[in-house]
Structure formats: C-alpha cells, structure tokens
Amino acid sequence: GEDVEQSLFLSVREGDSSVINCTYTDSSSTYLYWYKQEPGAGLQLLTYIFSNMDMKQDQRLTVLLNKKDKHLSLRIADTQTGDSAIYFCAIPGGGNKLTFGTGTQLKVEL
Amino acid sequence: DAMVIQNPRYQVTQFGKPVTLSCSQTLNHNVMYWYQQKSSQAPKLLFHYYDKDFNNEADTPDNFQSRRPNTSFCFLDIRSPGLGDAAMYLCATSRATGVDIQYFGAGTRLSVL
Secondary structure, X not given: OOOEEEOOEEXXXXXXXXXXXXXXXXXXXXXXXXXEEOOOOOEEEEEEEEOOOOEEEEOOEEEEEEOOOOEEEEEXXXXXXXXXXXXXXXXXXXXXXXXXXXXXEEEEEO | OOOEEXXXXXXXXXXXXXXXXXXXXXXXXXXXXXXXXXXXXOOEEEEEEEOOEEEEOOOOOOOEEEEOOOOOEEEEEEOOOOHHHOEEEEEEEEOOOOOOOOEEOOOEEEEEO
C-alpha cells in the first residue's frame, strides 16, 4: 500500500503564508486532493490537482505537485484564524481507494 | 443543504452491545465508504460499496459489518464493540468517475463504556 507522510504541526502568524507538505510513495494517475478537518467535523474538500499538472491556483490556495519527487504541497496565502484546522492530503490508489496522509495541524496565531 | 448525512452525531454504547451507525446521501453516487478515524490519526478505510458490490479492506476486523439496502443508505454495524472501537466514523460517497471526489458526512463519534 501507499505511504503518505505529512509533518504533524505548523504554526503561523495571521496574514502570513502557510505551506503544508505531503510526500507519498505511489499514486495512480488521477487526481490528488487536499481536505480540511475542523474539530469534531467531517472532512471538507479544499482543492485537487490532476496528476499531469504541476500547479493549480484557487483563490488563496496554491497546490504544487512534483511527480518526480512524489511531493505535493498546499500553500495558503494570507492565512486567517479560520484556517486553523487539520489538513490532510489524499492520494488515490487503485479501485476507488484514497490513502490519507497523517494530517498537519495548522495553528494560526494573532 | 447537507448531501451526506450521518446519524446520530454522537453515539454511546456499552462494551459488547451491538450498535448501528447510519449514513444517507442525496447525491445519487455509486460508491459509499466507511472510514474509522481515531484521535489524531488519519481516516482509515474499513470498506466500501460500489453499487451493491461490497469491498472489504483486508485488515478490517470481522466485528465490523455493513449493509447498503439501496443507493441512498448505508449502515455500519459493530457487532460487539470493544473499548478500542471508540472513534469517529466517517461516511463518504463518490461518483467513481471523472474527478471522483469523495464527499464526507460530519461523522458519528462513538463512545464505548
């Protein structure tokens, strides 16, 4: 199966940019995803990138994909306190399966 | 409007007492998934249905069963809950075509006393 790793914690000041990284060992050639989870809630899809792209921008979010290095990142510009949450990358395997990363807890300080 | 609805949001059961968690969807998606998420961990896939075709993960304990009586509903049955089964249970759906995004419900937090 796939291994998907993320750093556990990230702390930034409000207004700064946040960069959350994800490394994986294998992926089928489809879409790679970023989900956000607020305390006690389900997972909310933030954005996704198709595997033949290397960058996607969606308002404050920028996703970078380096297929050669198997590295995916999520940049949040002008980070706000409402962005505090756990962020999971999700990498597809075969047969409708997603493997989630270990999750990065983002803390935004005033 | 909620598209993937899980009931109840919080469930308390006793050690060994069977419990059923419910998930319904208004998206008419082909695939429904059940995940277990323990504190500070990633969601772990238990099983999924592609239409009526049940797909169990190899490491899902026999204690966990599922039913999908129709497209809209899917149930997670825990036959004899142990203390280690206390977790958040997440239901998700997807079309299984194209972008194939998984849409998640809000989850049911299960406590085992």
